[in-house]
Amino acid sequence: MASGLHESDVANPVLRWIDARLPVITMMQKEYGTFPTPRNFNYFWNFGALAMVNLLIMIATGVFLAMNYTPHTSMAFDSVERIMRDVNFGWLLRYVHANGASMFFIVVYIHIWRGLYYGSYKAPRELLWMLGVVIFLLMMATAFMGYVLPWGQMSFWGATVITNLFSALPLIGPDIVTWLWGGFSVDNPTLNRFYSLHYLLPFVIFGVVFLHVAALHITGSNNPLGIDPKGPQDTVPFHPYYTAKDSVGLIAYFVVFAILVFFFPNMLGHPDNYIPANPLVTPAHIVPEWYFLPFYAILRAVPDKLGGVALMFGSIAILFVLPWLDTSPVRSMRFRPVAKIFLFLWLIAFFVLLYCGGKPPEEPFVTIARVAAAYYFLYFLVILPLLGRLERPLPLPESIARPVLRGGGPLPVGAMSKPMEKA
């Protein structure tokens, strides 16, 4: 071996030359080719890859939108309309980007649900999970600032309401709000900095996604049974098995995405955002984008402003400590008959909050939202810590291979040792 060169086994001489000096091909082969992956994934395990694709779509469309967008209060709205009317396929770019945000949240919510149901947050994947929560927070910030850019009525008033939340902080609150705005109201400086940050944050997300994936490749993936693979009979190489399976999920996702973009491009938006921003006219109901509604409902469920802001941020912050709140050593809810029921109730509470967040703040929605918000926190703070001690889990299977291959017994591993020859 030449001094310090990586011993590459790539056949192509040019690629081998590169790989010997910068072993990216070996790395990709190791992390995405032969990477041992539990053999029992269901389709819920597609959503991580889908989120990755979605991020790339957002960045790609966003870069081209930015070439045609003008971040100035007097021109932003009309520049977006010029994209819709005069830029070649500008309408497609913008509708993909706008609905891509909704798709991103749908995908990530399902991805988070997958983690909650199969206990993917538990040891040894705590840091992996926490990085995921960081990505989620960054996504929310990015989506919020992106929604401000078209400078429609909901852009302006949404920005006003959300930035004003910080004024609830004691002592420094009002100063922070002035600092965020770059002035004494939401105005051109606000739009400029939101545009700058909206372009920056996706790349920060990309960086954290890299860490998320790096951490995943240390611990390996969880799986629907929540038990660790015990040997090669429990895993398959990532390629071609999961590249093939992810392709199926990816196309199903594209179908949903296409239906949204081509037939219902404005279904998830708000009509008021096609009215140019007017600081003198307040819309009848200021509603955030649908993916913020559960948290908006928690905010409004508390009669005190500071308390509402604290609970809203707390509802996400609590996810950071979830790995330690859940005291049960059993990961998958399949083997936790009692916790499973409480988790499904939590899911219902989440949807109830989403529903109430879109309703005007009046009865009966306020009371319903309060009950749902209380249960949201009760699940994490009381039920999960207690159930770890009280619940008797079902017996765990011996290994991943046994319940998958009916009858168990010795495994025909010959097929798996040379997976590349099959396709």
Added chain:
Amino acid sequence: MPVKATLKAVVVAAGLLAGAGLGTLPARAASGGEALPHVNFSFDGLFGHFDRASAQRGFQVYKEVCANCHSMHLLSYRNLRELGLSEAQVRGIAASVQVKDGPNDEGEMFERPGRPSDRFHSPFPNEQAARAANNGALPPDLSLITKAREGGAQYVHALLTGYEDPPPGVTLMPGMNYNKYFAGHQIAMAQPLSSDGQVEYTDGTQPTVEQMVRDVSQFLTWAAEPELEQRKAMGVKMVIFLVILGGFAYAIKRKVWSDVH
């Protein structure tokens, strides 16, 4: 097992979508009051397209009635080519308005006949002038009106046909009109299309109020979503392509996994 899991995933995704729809739609409808009467438009549905004759008549209605107060500043005269008007017709329509241009080499602003590249001529020079001429109310720009109102073209149709006498007990503010589909029911705009034959159509279509309202709704939808036809046609092809591709992907997945299951 995978089938069950797929179903679960689909149900969750559908639930999120439906939840989003439920969460936002009724809230918006709540401000509008009465349910809108349903009208079938040619641009509805997966294969929707614009009825160009109707949209051209709608443009005539806009030009002769609405344009007295409402601007459409996002549209240019050249856009009318997409409605089937000829180059000469578009030039004629554009030239019928005087556009302020300049400064010229002497530094003077001057007026010239409009060109196809000009934006639609606005009836008022600014918001204050529009309000002053309309009893303090601002006639909204109509470029995006069907996207900027819950219900879209259905709402425009309902609003234009929703004028009636105020019910007993309701006192209108001075200069206001009663409209059962308008939020709060008091609208500053007087009924704009009130009698049959208000606009003289040249293609033989009877200009009833209902016909004029439908035509102008068609025109305004085109104005707000000129890409609609291209978008839906592309969508049909895209979905068919993806479904076929998905079939192949699933077949490959089955083949790849056949030795594991």
